Amino acid sequence: MVKPAKTSADKRPPLSRDRVLHEAIAVADEGGMDALSMRRLAHRLGVEAMSIYYHLENKDALLDGMIDRVMAEIELPEPDEEWQPGNRRRAVSLHNMLARHPWAAPLMESRTNPGPVALRYYDAVLGSFRTAGFSVPMAAHAFAAIDAYVYGFGLQEFSLPFDEVPIEEIGQAILQTLPPDEYPYLTEMIIDHALQPGYDYSAEFEWGLDLILDAFEQRLGES
Amino acid sequence: MVKPAKTSADKRPPLSRDRVLHEAIAVADEGGMDALSMRRLAHRLGVEAMSIYYHLENKDALLDGMIDRVMAEIELPEPDEEWQPGNRRRAVSLHNMLARHPWAAPLMESRTNPGPVALRYYDAVLGSFRTAGFSVPMAAHAFAAIDAYVYGFGLQEFSLPFDEVPIEEIGQAILQTLPPDEYPYLTEMIIDHALQPGYDYSAEFEWGLDLILDAFEQRLGES
DNA sequence: ACCTGAACACCGTTCAAGT
DNA sequence: ACCTGAACACCGTTCAAGT
Numbered sequence: 001m002v003k004p005a006k007t008s009a010d011k012r013p014p015l016s017r018d019r020v021l022h023e024a025i026a027v028a029d030e031g032g033m034d035a036l037s038m039r040r041l042a043h044r045l046g047v048e049a050m051s052i053y054y055h056l057e058n059k060d061a062l063l064d065g066m067i068d069r070v071m072a073e074i075e076l077p078e079p080d081e082e083w084q085p086g087n088r089r090r091a092v093s094l095h096n097m098l099a100r101h102p103w104a105a106p107l108m109e110s111r112t113n114p115g116p117v118a119l120r121y122y123d124a125v126l127g128s129f130r131t132a133g134f135s136v137p138m139a140a141h142a143f144a145a146i147d148a149y150v151y152g153f154g155l156q157e158f159s160l161p162f163d164e165v166p167i168e169e170i171g172q173a174i175l176q177t178l179p180p181d182e183y184p185y186l187t188e189m190i191i192d193h194a195l196q197p198g199y200d201y202s203a204e205f206e207w208g209l210d211l212i213l214d215a216f217e218q219r220l221g222e223s
Numbered sequence: 224m225v226k227p228a229k230t231s232a233d234k235r236p237p238l239s240r241d242r243v244l245h246e247a248i249a250v251a252d253e254g255g256m257d258a259l260s261m262r263r264l265a266h267r268l269g270v271e272a273m274s275i276y277y278h279l280e281n282k283d284a285l286l287d288g289m290i291d292r293v294m295a296e297i298e299l300p301e302p303d304e305e306w307q308p309g310n311r312r313r314a315v316s317l318h319n320m321l322a323r324h325p326w327a328a329p330l331m332e333s334r335t336n337p338g339p340v341a342l343r344y345y346d347a348v349l350g351s352f353r354t355a356g357f358s359v360p361m362a363a364h365a366f367a368a369i370d371a372y373v374y375g376f377g378l379q380e381f382s383l384p385f386d387e388v389p390i391e392e393i394g395q396a397i398l399q400t401l402p403p404d405e406y407p408y409l410t411e412m413i414i415d416h417a418l419q420p421g422y423d424y425s426a427e428f429e430w431g432l433d434l435i436l437d438a439f440e441q442r443l444g445e446s
Numbered sequence: 447a448c449c450t451g452a453a454c455a456c457c458g459t460t461c462a463a464g465t
Numbered sequence: 466a467c468c469t470g471a472a473c474a475c476c477g478t479t480c481a482a483g484t
Contacts, residue, residue, distance in 0.1 A: 109382045185362075188353075
């Protein structure tokens with residue numbers, strides 16, 4: 001008997017850990033963490049909910065796997081790169097990753113078992129500071145401060161459901177209900193800054209990032 | 224007929240928006256966001272789940288109410304206070320609030336309708352910068368950078384379930400499974416820094432905060 | 447005015463069973 | 466080896482009904 005050749009429409013690729021993780025990230029990217037249920041994910045994979053449990057132990061393992069995957073999207077500082085441009089590139093690419101995966105920031109910080117991708121990432125970043133002459137405590141300061149800034153900025157920037165409604169309308173809407181003499185500085189900020197034509201909030205990210213990087217450069221020179 | 228005097232054990236105080244919010248915050252503080260279900264909350268209030276809906280429209284309104292309440296715990300910069308000590312005090316008290324309510328950081332950033340408490344907070348912070356001579360764009364920079372740092376730091380510090388297990392054991396556990404020659408800088412950081420007797424991670428927060436505040440002080444002097 | 451019971455459309459997960 | 470169906474203990478919310 002000859003095995004019948006299957007047409008491409010005939011059958012989906014078999015379920016696998018990889019396919020499940022890929023689709024889970026897609027679901028979370030589109031609809032947020034609330035949209036990611038085992039049942040809905042299974043439906044998108046053309047399979048029953050219970051089938052997922054053959055490839056991943058439970059939902060926690062699914063979340064760990066998703067984090068490991070998106071962390072691989074972060075560019076590492078290169079060994080032959082100066083610490084500042086290397087970490088600038090890393091921070092910007094982390095920021096971009098958080099833009100693609102708005103659900104990731106809170107999740108990354110609440111998981112306890114770092115995968116190999118995470119460990120390599122930590123080691124590369126710490127290495128970039130140490131080889132540039134940072135002391136061990138100073139490397140800890142730099143890692144903590146830069147990452148707190150990047151995650152925190154991403155948290156406010158990307159966890160808002162502003163994909164459809166442009167930020168101007170939000171500002172306008174707030175202005176409508178705002179007694180201007182009760183909140184003069186907030187009113188001023190919205191009118192004279194946030195609602196100005198050239199305003200670009202994402203430029204704010206790199207401004208603050210450079211402030212922090214420059215501050216470390218300075219401390220390095222002092223010691 | 225005389226109304227019978229009720230003994231204190233006889234009856235709980237009647238349900239109210241205030242009691243619901245108070246208890247909801249307590250539940251989230253103890254068990255995290257996952258523990259907060261309408262049914263469990265109702266049970267703690269000695270009431271059926273549906274009773275809550277009389278006082279709050281739905282779970283979203285509950286979350287908005289919780290955020291408004293915890294934001295009231297943040298100390299505002301005073302009008303007669305210098306911008307730097309005022310914002311240092313504010314940032315530290317925000318950090319403390321996030322320590323008490325680890326669930327708050329991701330939630331605060333994902334809500335869209337700021338209550339009166341939030342508006343007053345924004346206005347007070349912006350006012351402290353403007354009266355100190357910050358331009359409007361510079362006040363925006365400062366607010367964005369400082370708050371990104373505080374929220375991001377709190378995110379990594381408090382969303383970990385490290386209440387019971389001390390951080391040393393975590394470090395030890397990671398070390399066990401870590402091939403030291405593959406991750407030399409990470410190994411060094413854990414052994415020579417994180418596991419040292421005097422190590423205090425919470426001191427890291429104020430170190431980075433002062434770095435950022437000083438950097439703004441400097442830019443102010445330059446312009 | 448304030449609270450409840452039953453019902454609906456969902457969850458994650460276990461476990462025995464199918465191929 | 467890989468997938469499924471039925472079942473369990475949960476969710477948020479609607480709606481009509483109780484006092």
